[in-house]
Amino acid sequence: MKFLRLAKRAVSSLALLAALPLAQAEPLKIGYSDWPGWVAWEIGIQKGWFAEEGVEVDFQWMDYVASMDAYAAGLLDAVTMTNGDALVTGGTGKPSVGIIINDFSNGNDMIVAAPGIDSLADLKGKKIGLEEGFVIHLLLMKGAEAAGIDPSEFTIVNTPTNETPQVLASGAVDAIGAWQPNSGQALKTVANSKPVLTSADVPGVIYDLLCVDPESLEKRRGDWMKVVKVWYRIVDFIKDEDNLDEALEILSARVAITPEEYEPFFAGTYILSLEEVLPIWKKAKGLKSVYGSTVISDEFNVSMGVYDEPLKTEQYLDPSLTKEYAKSVK
Structure with missing residues (x-):
């Protein structure tokens, strides 16, 4: 009888646990700043696409250098940075992994x-x-x-x-x-x-990325894949000329200027489609590859005394989520 009572109590406890809501994962904390290729995230935020994809994301708006400092201090799971500045942050403190190439600078610098x-x-x-x-x-x-x-x-x-x-x-x-x-x-x-x-x-000297804490990427790869999916939904929205007015309204509101003032920024920031970005993810020398561009940035950083020794630049780049997503939509 005692065994039966214990068994019934165990079943009741399991039923109670099953009825409790599952613990929610912490939001992914992403620092982003005033660059057109990064302000573009605002479209996904305002349209609720992250919630639709099933990932909770806390985008934190701040000045560019402040965002890198916050990431280095461990206050963010990811931050928007150029490929060269990601090396600066890593070489002087906290490394990251670029999982999305948002754009390349096409005149805005x-x-x-x-x-x-x-x-x-x-x-x-x-x-x-x-x-x-x-x-x-x-x-x-x-x-x-x-x-x-x-x-x-x-x-x-x-x-x-x-x-x-x-x-x-x-x-x-x-x-x-x-x-x-x-x-x-x-x-x-x-x-x-x-x-x-x-x-x-000098096209390709500056690529703009979403750079993620390697530990967060390892632990929450599935959530970061959802972020990748939302990004390419944003890109498709921007590339559709029928959406231009709505996109400009959303982006200009984020930086408190008029849509008319914001529109020229598009010309100086080339936001990359999925098809356009895949060749850039291929390992090669020179500025047409993010790998080659990042090596050049590394050499510059060492020459400037930003850090003492060349970094293993390939460790700062991970095209696997983008490539996995590309396969899924073929």
């Missing part, structure tokens, strides 16, 4: 010169304000290389990117390096200023 300066060569012996050691600095170096200019002929003034428009307007420097919206603000603030180099001149 610029060296903007003061009036009267018409080319990169005109900046020899002059001051350029930019965030030293960051990707905009790499753009300047690669642009100088292409133009046959010794980069040591420039005087770099280390300047936070969000302060570059004011610094150019003050006359303290002859040019600045910045990305949208700061580059556009500099052009607007300083009459007759002009871009003398843009990322469209």
Whole structure:
């Protein structure tokens, strides 16, 4: 009889446990910032596509450098970064794995010169304000290389990117390096200023990624796959011209400007479709591959003393979720 009572009690306990709701996984915490290829996540947020896919995501809006600092401090599961800046974060503290290539910069990153300066060569012996050691600095170096200019002929003034428009307007420097919206603000603030180099001149030098904590990726791969699915739903939405007005309304609202002001940013940010991104995920040398581009960024970071030794750059990239998703939709 005692055995029966114990058995009945065990069955009752199991029934009670079965009736309790399953514990909810913590939301995936993602830091994102003001870059058109990353503001695009707002479409999935506003349309409720993450909930539809069955993953809870907490997108946290912050300044770019602050988002990398928050990731390095362990406050985020993932952050939006360029491939080069992901190495900076990893080489100086906390590594990550890029699982999505959102876009490549196609003109939004610029060296903007003061009036009267018409080319990169005109900046020899002059001051350029930019965030030293960051990707905009790499753009300047690669642009100088292409133009046959010794980069040591420039005087770099280390300047936070969000302060570059004011610094150019003050006359303290002859040019600045910045990305949208700061580059556009500099052009607007300083009459007759002009871009003398843009990322469209060096395509592939800057890829923009979603970079995930390796531990989170290992533990919650299924949830990150759902994020990948939502991303390509966003891309399909943006690529459909019938959705342009709605997309601009959503994106411009996030950064508090008008849709008309936001529209030109699309031209300077090439958001990659699934078909377009697959060749970029192939391992190869040079800027047409994210692997080759990241090696170039690594060499730059070491040369700038950002960290001492070259990194194992392949460990910072994982195309497997994108490739798995591509197979599923064939």
